[in-house]
Amino acid sequence: MGEIKTAGELNKKYLREGMWPTIFCNGCGNGVVLEYTFWALEELGLDMDKVAFASGIGCSSRLPGYINADGLHTTHGRAIAFATGLKAANPDLTVIIFTGDGDCAGIGGNHFIHAARRNIDMTVIMINNFIYGMTGGQLAPTTPIGGIATTAPYGNIEHPFDLCVVAKALGASYVARWTVSHPYQPIKSIKEGIQKKGFSYIEFLAPCPTAYGRRNKLGDIQRLWEWYDKNTILIEDYERIMKYGDEKEKERAKKMIQIGVFQDVEKPEFFTEYQKLVERLQGNTITKTSSVKSKKMVVKK
Amino acid sequence: MKYKRDPKRIREVLGDKIQFILGDMACVYGGLLAGCSFFAGYPITPASEVAEGMARLLPRVGGTYIQMEDEIGSLAAVIGASWGGAKAMTATSGPGFSLMMENYGYAVMTETPCVIVNVQRTGPSTGQPTLGAQGDMMQVRWGTHGDFEAIALAPSTVQECMDLTIEAFNLAEKYRNPVCVMTDGEIGHLRERIVIPDEKELKIINRVPATIDKEKFIPFSNSQIQKNSKVPDFPTFGTGYHTYVTGLTHNIYGFPATDKQKDHQELVLRITTKITDDREKLTMVEKLYIDDAKIAVVTYGATARPAETAVEMARRKGIKVGMLRLKLVWPFPIKEIQNLASQVDKIVVPEMNLGQIVHPIREYSEGQCEVVNVPKVGGEMHLPHEIFKYLEGK
Amino acid sequence: MKKEIRICGFGGQGVILAGFIIGKAASVYMDYNAVQSQSYGPEARGGAARSEIVISDKKIGYPRPTSVDLLVAMSQEAFDTYRDDIRDDTVIIIDPDLVKKHSIGRPLYKIHAQQIAEELGNKIVTNIVMVGAATSIFGFLKPDAVRNAVMDSVPSRFKELNLKAFEKGLEAGKNAKPGL
Numbered sequence: 001m002g003e004i005k006t007a008g009e010l011n012k013k014y015l016r017e018g019m020w021p022t023i024f025c026n027g028c029g030n031g032v033v034l035e036y037t038f039w040a041l042e043e044l045g046l047d048m049d050k051v052a053f054a055s056g057i058g059c060s061s062r063l064p065g066y067i068n069a070d071g072l073h074t075t076h077g078r079a080i081a082f083a084t085g086l087k088a089a090n091p092d093l094t095v096i097i098f099t100g101d102g103d104c105a106g107i108g109g110n111h112f113i114h115a116a117r118r119n120i121d122m123t124v125i126m127i128n129n130f131i132y133g134m135t136g137g138q139l140a141p142t143t144p145i146g147g148i149a150t151t152a153p154y155g156n157i158e159h160p161f162d163l164c165v166v167a168k169a170l171g172a173s174y175v176a177r178w179t180v181s182h183p184y185q186p187i188k189s190i191k192e193g194i195q196k197k198g199f200s201y202i203e204f205l206a207p208c209p210t211a212y213g214r215r216n217k218l219g220d221i222q223r224l225w226e227w228y229d230k231n232t233i234l235i236e237d238y239e240r241i242m243k244y245g246d247e248k249e250k251e252r253a254k255k256m257i258q259i260g261v262f263q264d265v266e267k268p269e270f271f272t273e274y275q276k277l278v279e280r281l282q283g284n285t286i287t288k289t290s291s292v293k294s295k296k297m298v299v300k301k
Numbered sequence: 302m303k304y305k306r307d308p309k310r311i312r313e314v315l316g317d318k319i320q321f322i323l324g325d326m327a328c329v330y331g332g333l334l335a336g337c338s339f340f341a342g343y344p345i346t347p348a349s350e351v352a353e354g355m356a357r358l359l360p361r362v363g364g365t366y367i368q369m370e371d372e373i374g375s376l377a378a379v380i381g382a383s384w385g386g387a388k389a390m391t392a393t394s395g396p397g398f399s400l401m402m403e404n405y406g407y408a409v410m411t412e413t414p415c416v417i418v419n420v421q422r423t424g425p426s427t428g429q430p431t432l433g434a435q436g437d438m439m440q441v442r443w444g445t446h447g448d449f450e451a452i453a454l455a456p457s458t459v460q461e462c463m464d465l466t467i468e469a470f471n472l473a474e475k476y477r478n479p480v481c482v483m484t485d486g487e488i489g490h491l492r493e494r495i496v497i498p499d500e501k502e503l504k505i506i507n508r509v510p511a512t513i514d515k516e517k518f519i520p521f522s523n524s525q526i527q528k529n530s531k532v533p534d535f536p537t538f539g540t541g542y543h544t545y546v547t548g549l550t551h552n553i554y555g556f557p558a559t560d561k562q563k564d565h566q567e568l569v570l571r572i573t574t575k576i577t578d579d580r581e582k583l584t585m586v587e588k589l590y591i592d593d594a595k596i597a598v599v600t601y602g603a604t605a606r607p608a609e610t611a612v613e614m615a616r617r618k619g620i621k622v623g624m625l626r627l628k629l630v631w632p633f634p635i636k637e638i639q640n641l642a643s644q645v646d647k648i649v650v651p652e653m654n655l656g657q658i659v660h661p662i663r664e665y666s667e668g669q670c671e672v673v674n675v676p677k678v679g680g681e682m683h684l685p686h687e688i689f690k691y692l693e694g695k
Numbered sequence: 696m697k698k699e700i701r702i703c704g705f706g707g708q709g710v711i712l713a714g715f716i717i718g719k720a721a722s723v724y725m726d727y728n729a730v731q732s733q734s735y736g737p738e739a740r741g742g743a744a745r746s747e748i749v750i751s752d753k754k755i756g757y758p759r760p761t762s763v764d765l766l767v768a769m770s771q772e773a774f775d776t777y778r779d780d781i782r783d784d785t786v787i788i789i790d791p792d793l794v795k796k797h798s799i800g801r802p803l804y805k806i807h808a809q810q811i812a813e814e815l816g817n818k819i820v821t822n823i824v825m826v827g828a829a830t831s832i833f834g835f836l837k838p839d840a841v842r843n844a845v846m847d848s849v850p851s852r853f854k855e856l857n858l859k860a861f862e863k864g865l866e867a868g869k870n871a872k873p874g875l
Contacts, residue, residue: 016545019556049541054381065545065557070538072384073547075407078377081369085378088339088365089385090303090539111377114370274365281361321719321729491758492715492731494722610756685757 004042007035014038014048016068023062027213027221029206030060032180033127034067036204037096040190051094054083056108058100059134059208060127077108080115083122091271094194095121101128101142105161109141112163116170116199118270123193123200126163129208137211148215164203168263173198175262179205179228182259189261198269205232205257235260304338304364304387308500314361318497324462324489325392328418328482329354330497331466332390336505337416338364339389341378343371343397346430347486348420351392372397376404380413384546386537388470392418394486395436396427399444405479406445407548412477412521412533412572414508416469419481420489421602423654423678432680433486435602438657441481442631448569450576452480452583453631455602459493465628471506472583476576477532483630485653487603487682511536520544521568522553531575576632585628586637590616594623596692597645599638599662601627603682604651611688622692633661642666649691651675651683696752698835699760702825703745703777704769704793706735709822713767714746716826716844717836721750724840730758743773750835765833767825769793769808786833788825802873804832811863820860823849827864828871838865 004010024030041051048069055061057076064071074082083095104112104126115122131149132138139149141161148155167175174196176189186204193200207213207224218224233241233256241253311333322330328351332340340359342352352368359366365382369375375391382389393401398419408415419441423434437444442451452472454465466482473480511518511534513525520542524530536542549557550565558564576583589612591597596615600608605626615622625641627634638661642648648670650659656674663672675691677683700717704710711733718731728751735744747760766781767788768774774794781787787803792810797803808824823845830841842861849857 016543018554019545048543050539052538065547069543070384070536071545072381072538073545073549074377074380075403075548078373078404081374081377082381084367084369084374085339085341085381085383085387085389086385086538087381088367088378089382089387089389092303093385093539110370111374114374271365274360278360278363282363317723319723321715321722321731487732487758490732492718493755494729606755607757609754613756682757682759685761 010035010038010042014041014068016066019065022066024059025208025210027207027209027224028059029129029180029204029208030063030127033060033125033186033204033206034063036186037125037190039187040194043187044191044194046094046194050092051096052086053096053098054079054086055098056100056103057134058103058132060098060100061103063098077103077106078111079103080108080111080122080124084115084120087120087122087271091121091275095123096194097122097124099124099126100133101126101130102132102140105141105163113166113170116167116172116201119171119173119198119267120270121197121199121272123190123196123202125190126201126203127206128203129206129212131208131212133208133211137215147212149212163201164258164262167199167201171265171267172201172263173267173269174200174202174264176201177203177205177257177259177262179232179259180207181225181228192264196264197272198267205259232257232259234258235262306336306338307362311362312497312500314358315497319494320497321492321494322459323350324456324459324484324491324493325350325420326354327459327462327495328392328466328484329358330495331463332416332470333358333362334463334498334503335388335467335470336507337388337390337470339379339382339387340364340391341367341369341375341382341389342391342393343369343375345372345394345397347422347433347489348392348394348397348418350489351418351420372400373404376401376408376415376417379415380404380408380411383413383415384538386539388414388474390416390418390470392420394420394422395424398437398440402440402444406447406449408479409445409449409572410447410548411546413479414473414477414535415479416466416473417479417481418466419483421483421485423680429680431486433489433603433653433682434678434680435483435485435604435653435657438483438630438652438654441483448573450478450573451631452476452478452576452629453483454480454585454628455483455630456488456628457602457605457626459488459491460495461628462488463495463497467503467505471504474506474508475532477508477535478572478576483602485603486680487653508535510534511540511542515542518542519553520555521551523571531571531578580632580634581636583629583632584634584637586634587626587628589624589626591623591625591641593621595621595645596623596647596649597641598622598624598649598651598688598692599627599641599658600624600651601630601658604653607683607685608651608688610685611692614685614689615692620692627658630658633665635665638662638665639667642669645670647671647673649673649675649688651677651688653677653682698750698765699763700748700750700765700767700833701745701760701763701777702747702767702769703743703773704822705773706742706744708744708769709819710744710769711735711746712848713822713826714748716841716848717829718748718750719847720836720840720844721748724843725837727752728755730755732759743770743776745773745777765829767829769821769825771796788829788832790821790825798875800875802875804828804868804871804873806864806867806871808864808867811867812860815856815859815863817856820857823857823860824864824867827861827866828868831865831868832871
């Protein structure tokens with residue numbers, strides 16, 4: 001640790017060279033999140049032989065391909081379930097999942113819910129671009145009301161899914177959301193998430209200029225960043241307004257997307273508890289098998 | 302803590318050498334004996350007893366049982382566990398098997414060893430949950446999209462539920478392919494005597510781990526260690542090989558090559574021929590009175606039970622009838638069927654469906670003999686006389 | 696040699712366990728081949744349930760009975776439903792308190808299994824009393840083999856009760872005479 005000072009050095013250490021160049025468009029937020037992750041890994045000083053990545057389907061799910069580490073690029077929405085088995089087989093692995101809003105909140109919602117509920121030790125990094133980007137801009141469960149998508153050409157009328165609220169309600173150990181316009185907090189959150197023994201969920205609002213921006217007058221990356229500025233609010237600010245603000249301020253705050261650390265708690269983790277169960281049973285078995293069977297005798301016909 | 306197979310502990314947990322147990326439970330025993338250390342499943346009749354047995358016994362040998370949120374997640378977790386180095390299995394029945402089809406294909410494409418026990422029932426849809434059938438004999442072969450080869454075993458007794466589950470793990474590890482144990486609600490819910498093999502009687506195959514220099518390692522090519530093997534060496538996650546595993550068409554380095562005809566063809570040919578090259582080596586059949594037979598029953602799984610009784614009835618009447626039982630249905634034993642068709646006048650195929658395996662039998666008998674479909678649906682196995690009447694020459 | 700046995704009653708009476716005990720006695724302790732199967736309605740309690748055992752000194756093909764040598768019935772509904780395939784020489788054992796309408800024009804054995812179980816303090820062991828009675832009456836199964844199987848199959852805190860139930864059943868079976 002401490003050796004690497006520049007992004008160039010960082011990339012040299014963590015990128016998988018054979019996969020270059022990436023499939024990402026200009027202005028895409030995925031690279032930024034990858035960079036955050038590299039800095040977090042570097043600051044933690046983890047042995048990359050013992051860090052494994054998993055992902056589903058979508059642009060963000062391609063990220064493990066660009067990392068010089070073990071990576072399981074799975075089926076659409078199922079990465080968390082795959083990672084559950086991986087973690088069970090080798091609890092020494094640090095397991096990090098890259099997923100997108102369609103992958104995680106749409107097709108993979110149920111796996112997300114149950115891994116959070118079980119509090120399985122893994123870090124889920126969800127990159128939310130409000131749209132199905134890889135397939136060309138279809139409506140996502142996270143698309144804001146009024147947003148335009150190829151499958152919502154007249155504007156979205158569905159209520160968007162807030163996975164941070166869900167993760168928090170399910171008691172996930174660590175829940176945070178940032179945008180890719182934040183410089184340091186994301187790295188800190190990824191570090192905290194990885195270090196947390198339990199289910200960590202970190203969401204990033206990240207631009208997709210090609211599939212979302214272009215259709216929503218946010219094609220210019222500068223405008224997208226401004227949109228994040230105007231439409232997000234720190235949890236602390238939100239709570240202050242709810243306490244002391246006037247009605248107008250409250251109404252406005254309610255329409256904004258909250259960012260920050262939603263939850264940071266210590267809670268029993270699934271495989272840790274499972275290991276205790278195994279140890280408890282191993283103590284018991286021997287007495288159980290040796291006691292009962294004395295009365296039997298074999299009867300010949 | 303990583304799992305280490307401990308034969309003494311496994312036997313301690315399994316108990317007496319001779320037992321009278323359910324077919325479903327015998328699959329659990331087979332898994333444990335083979336070294337299965339991870340099971341993920343979802344409740345479904347008539348397969349739930351497999352999950353229940355695993356939940357009870359697996360933690361006692363130090364393995365991990367987890368009940369997932371659905372069958373999709375179950376097979377996903379099993380595949381993940383396999384990449385973590387575990388021998389892993391799940392169990393399900395028709396509707397759950399349908400849900401597993403996508404990840405079944407993923408396991409094929411990524412060459413992930415794993416075992417699926419399918420305690421078959423019928424459909425379409427929810428069908429008859431509590432009753433047995435042979436509803437998925439074609440789904441296991443063709444159910445996921447694209448070109449692939451299935452490996453599927455079909456036990457006819459409770460003993461075979463155990464023995465063939467062990468075999469399934471061996472084949473999965475050897476060929477790096479998902480292997481299905483196609484049992485059914487009849488056999489799964491029968492109790493019979495089983496004899497648990499001693500450690501020295503057991504044949505256990507483990508995947509060949511990648512051991513060569515990390516710089517030189519190629520994850521998706523012919524083995525770099527074993528001569529003449531199309532099965533790549535396995536780079537368990539966490540051992541420093543930094544492997545990228547994807548369900549996309551990939552080149553030998555594991556990198557997506559989705560728009561490359563040649564890469565796709567090479568990949569798909571390798572992952573199918575690694576199995577079909579060994580078709581005859583893999584063939585597992587049991588023959589009864591075949592030598593002088595003029596009529597043959599070709600059967601598998603539960604149906605072999607009434608078929609055997611029917612054949613015995615016919616023999617007592619002096620009719621020259623034999624039985625060929627397929628213990629391994631896929632890859633299909635082409636040569637056995639060709640040979641049989643050239644010998645007999647008629648092949649009778651009883652199945653607990655409207656006719657599934659009768660199709661490849663017809664295909665590979667190549668018109669050399671008559672092939673008769675004897676279907677029975679509704680959740681009951683054939684009565685012996687329902688098969689016997691096709692053996693009398695009527 | 697082949698013996699086909701059916702034990703039937705209503706769900707919750709333990710007919711499956713009774714079948715399991717007989718199957719285990721024959722296969723594990725008497726070294727025969729045995730297959731036990733069951734069928735019951737979708738509900739966990741009530742409804743007619745049956746457990747069937749095929750015992751043979753040869754390999755068993757078709758695993759269910761084609762006509763039974765022994766029929767044990769512990770409820771009216773089961774007795775009415777599951778006796779299509781009885782023969783003239785089929786041994787029939789019923790609990791007359793549970794199968795009131797049992798006059799079918801042929802002799803059968805009547806064992807007050809539930810009453811015996813109640814006298815022992817718990818009617819939950821009715822099935823085990825019946826297993827004991829069937830062991831004596833049918834004569835094919837060795838009492839020691841069945842006793843071993845009973846002991847294997849019940850939780851340790853109920854072993855004594857079940858053993859008593861088995862012995863009482865065995866006794867009742869010995870004394871039973873067929874009647875109309």
